[in-house]
Every structure is written in structure tokens, then in C-alpha cells.
Amino acid sequence: MNRDYTYSIPWNLLLITLGSCVYAVSIKSIATVHGFIPGGIFGLGALTYYKTQLLDPATWYFMLNIPLFVMGWFKVSKRFCLYSLYAMCLSTVAYKVLNVPIHIENEFYATVASGVLSGLGGGLILRSLGSGGGMDIVAIMLNQKYNIGVGKTFFAFNLFLFSLSLSILKTDLVVASIINVFIASTTMESVLSLFNQxxxxxxxxxxxxxxxxxxxxxxxxxxxxxxxxxxxxxxxxxxxxxxxxxxxxxxxxxxxxxxxxxxxxxxxxxxxxxxxxxxxxxxx
Known part of the structure; x- marks a missing residue:
């Protein structure tokens, strides 16, 4: 793909807009309906909501992201943070305003559907020059400074998140959430490599x-x-x-x-x- 096209603002905003909307629908219409824990900071926000019943997962996600964006602004780049900030704000707003009913009663089917959609949304966002915020920012900072693989950072955080979830949620829900995150990661990798193979x-x-x-x-x-x-x-x-x-x-x-x-x-x-x-x- 031509460099100017890839680095153009309209192209990056289009990828982030589509990806954020798809991701928000997957979380609101499927994941939270069944009580799943998405991976990353949104997952931590969802877990906080399930425990406290205050606000909603998107609002917790927004608030938990604020200190991460402050670090990213100084440690990564302003362009990266601005694109990521747009993705974070759009994901939060889309979660609140988009109501797309997806009726899936079977828990396993819901796990697969949510994983595919969230992976598709996250992959579209990461094809841009930004990210979805949250652990993406932390992972990139650690990779640039200490050469720690992005995947290792996500694995460590999600290991902590799901271990914490076991003390709050039913084991079946935690297992379903792990399957959900695995499918999302696989789908995301497929989206990122789709035109690069x-x-x-x-x-x-x-x-x-x-x-x-x-x-x-x-x-x-x-x-x-x-x-x-x-x-x-x-x-x-x-x-x-x-x-x-x-x-x-x-x-x-x-x-x-x-x-x-x-x-x-x-x-x-x-x-x-x-x-x-x-x-x-x-x-x-």
C-alpha cells in the first residue's frame, strides 16, 4: 500500500471509526449480555462494573485509560496518542449510543461470536497508526524501552485479570471469557496479516x-x-x-x-x- 495513503488522516480515521464501532457492538450486544470479561482494560472495566454495579463498562474503561494516555503522550508519540484517544472516545460513545440487538442464547456460540467481532474491530483499529488505548499503550511503551514483546504484556495482564475474576465470577464464565479472548486474538492476527501475507x-x-x-x-x-x-x-x-x-x-x-x-x-x-x-x- 502506498505510504501516503497509509499515513493519511482520513484513512486512519476510517479504520478507527469502523473498528471502534464493531468492537463496541461486540462488547455491548454480546459480551456484557452474557457476563463475559473482555481482555485488557475494557475487561477490567467490565469486571469493576459487575462487582460494583456502578456506571457501565465503557465509563470505567474511559476513566482507567486517562493515566495511561498521560504516560503515552510523553513516552510514545503525540500522533499515536491522538489517534488512540479518538479510538477510546469513539468506543466509549459507541457503547452508549449503539443498540444493535444480537440474540444468542447459547453461551458457547456467544463466546465465539463476541470473540470474532471484537477481534475484527481491534484488528481494524491496529491497522491504523493508533490503537484502542488501554494495554496497547502500555505494551508499546514496554516494547520500545525494554524490548518486551507486545503479546507477553497482554498475556501477563490477562493472566492477572482472569485470576482476579475467579474470585468474583463463576468458573464457567471465566473459562468462557478466556475462550473469547483467545478467539479475539486469533481473529485480530488474521485481520492484521490479511493483506500482508x-x-x-x-x-x-x-x-x-x-x-x-x-x-x-x-x-x-x-x-x-x-x-x-x-x-x-x-x-x-x-x-x-x-x-x-x-x-x-x-x-x-x-x-x-x-x-x-x-x-x-x-x-x-x-x-x-x-x-x-x-x-x-x-x-x-
């Missing part, structure tokens, strides 16, 4: 240079020659490495075996390719 291809052939020329001409892709040596023959040969998308894979296979029917064609999946012609590194 690429194929890394290694081609071992005596005609590697001829294949590379065809790839550059017909697929408009370049490649890199790696030095290799046959384990059995001991002969030196070039190994062509290139990165393409799923659509081009079959064409590359055709080019390879047309040039050399005896070639070795090795394909690996990858979801993060940064550089010219592919995604650019996201700068918050």
Missing part, C-alpha cells in the same frame, strides 16, 4: 540467472542470489531468493520449471516484509 521462495537451479531475468521481466520482481554448495556433488551454485504475493506464486512456479525442469522450488509463508515494493515500517 507474502511468499518467500528459494529456487535452486543451474539456470538461476535465467529464471531471475524472467522474474524481473514478467513479474516485475527482483531477487537475491545466495551462494550455495551441493552437499553431495560439492559444486557451487546460485540460489535465487525472491518475495512475491500469493497471486504470483503459480506464475513463478511456471517460469521456474519452464527454465529448468530439475529445479528445486521451496516456498515459505511470511507476514512481515518491509522495504521497497512492500510494506513500510510503521512509525507511530
Amino acid at each position: 507474502r511468499k518467500v521462495v528459494f529456487i535452486i537451479s543451474d539456470n538461476a540467472k535465467e529464471i531471475a531475468a524472467e522474474v524481473m521481466t514478467k513479474l516485475q520482481r527482483s531477487g537475491t542470489f545466495l551462494e550455495g554448495k551441493g552437499a553431495y556433488t560439492g559444486q557451487n551454485r546460485d540460489v535465487l531468493m525472491t518475495v512475491i504475493n500469493n497471486i504470483q506464486l503459480k506464475k513463478l512456479e511456471e517460469i521456474t520449471f519452464t527454465c529448468d525442469p530439475n529445479a528445486f522450488f521451496i516456498v515459505e509463508n511470511t507476514f512481515s516484509v518491509l522495504g521497497q515494493g512492500f510494506s513500510r515500517r510503521k512509525v507511530y
Whole structure:
């Protein structure tokens, strides 16, 4: 995707708006109806509401986010915090004003539906230059300063959250909430990688240079020659490495075996390719 398009304000606001609304509907119309605990700060807000019956989960979520945004303003970037603030405010407002009835009586079905919708909403938000607030801010700060993985931060917080929930809620609800968060995380990862999946291809052939020329001409892709040596023959040969998308894979296979029917064609999946012609590194 073009850098200017990705970094444009309208595009980021559109992603955040859609994601926040979908997320709010999933929490209000399904999760809280069945008493589930969403992960992260919204989950802590929901747990506080279930325990006190004061205000509502969205209001608690908003208040718990305030100190986190103060830290994020100074530790991450103002642009990131402004986008995230918009997402947080919109999620809070959407929770209060959107009434989308989703009638699901079966608890397991509700767990799956809520997880898919909340993961979809969260994934759309994270495709922007902001976040949904809450633990996203803490995770990014810890990652930038101490190189602690974002996933590890979420895991540690949710472990604390669900351990606390066991002393307040029924075990069945806590288990359902854990399943909900797992499904949401899986869906979110799928949304984030939806348009980023690429194929890394290694081609071992005596005609590697001829294949590379065809790839550059017909697929408009370049490649890199790696030095290799046959384990059995001991002969030196070039190994062509290139990165393409799923659509081009079959064409590359055709080019390879047309040039050399005896070639070795090795394909690996990858979801993060940064550089010219592919995604650019996201700068918050």
C-alpha cells in the first residue's frame, strides 16, 4: 500500500471509526449480555462494573485509560496518542449510543461470536497508526524501552485479570471469557496479516540467472542470489531468493520449471516484509 495513503488522516480515521464501532457492538450486544470479561482494560472495566454495579463498562474503561494516555503522550508519540484517544472516545460513545440487538442464547456460540467481532474491530483499529488505548499503550511503551514483546504484556495482564475474576465470577464464565479472548486474538492476527501475507521462495537451479531475468521481466520482481554448495556433488551454485504475493506464486512456479525442469522450488509463508515494493515500517 502506498505510504501516503497509509499515513493519511482520513484513512486512519476510517479504520478507527469502523473498528471502534464493531468492537463496541461486540462488547455491548454480546459480551456484557452474557457476563463475559473482555481482555485488557475494557475487561477490567467490565469486571469493576459487575462487582460494583456502578456506571457501565465503557465509563470505567474511559476513566482507567486517562493515566495511561498521560504516560503515552510523553513516552510514545503525540500522533499515536491522538489517534488512540479518538479510538477510546469513539468506543466509549459507541457503547452508549449503539443498540444493535444480537440474540444468542447459547453461551458457547456467544463466546465465539463476541470473540470474532471484537477481534475484527481491534484488528481494524491496529491497522491504523493508533490503537484502542488501554494495554496497547502500555505494551508499546514496554516494547520500545525494554524490548518486551507486545503479546507477553497482554498475556501477563490477562493472566492477572482472569485470576482476579475467579474470585468474583463463576468458573464457567471465566473459562468462557478466556475462550473469547483467545478467539479475539486469533481473529485480530488474521485481520492484521490479511493483506500482508507474502511468499518467500528459494529456487535452486543451474539456470538461476535465467529464471531471475524472467522474474524481473514478467513479474516485475527482483531477487537475491545466495551462494550455495551441493552437499553431495560439492559444486557451487546460485540460489535465487525472491518475495512475491500469493497471486504470483503459480506464475513463478511456471517460469521456474519452464527454465529448468530439475529445479528445486521451496516456498515459505511470511507476514512481515518491509522495504521497497512492500510494506513500510510503521512509525507511530
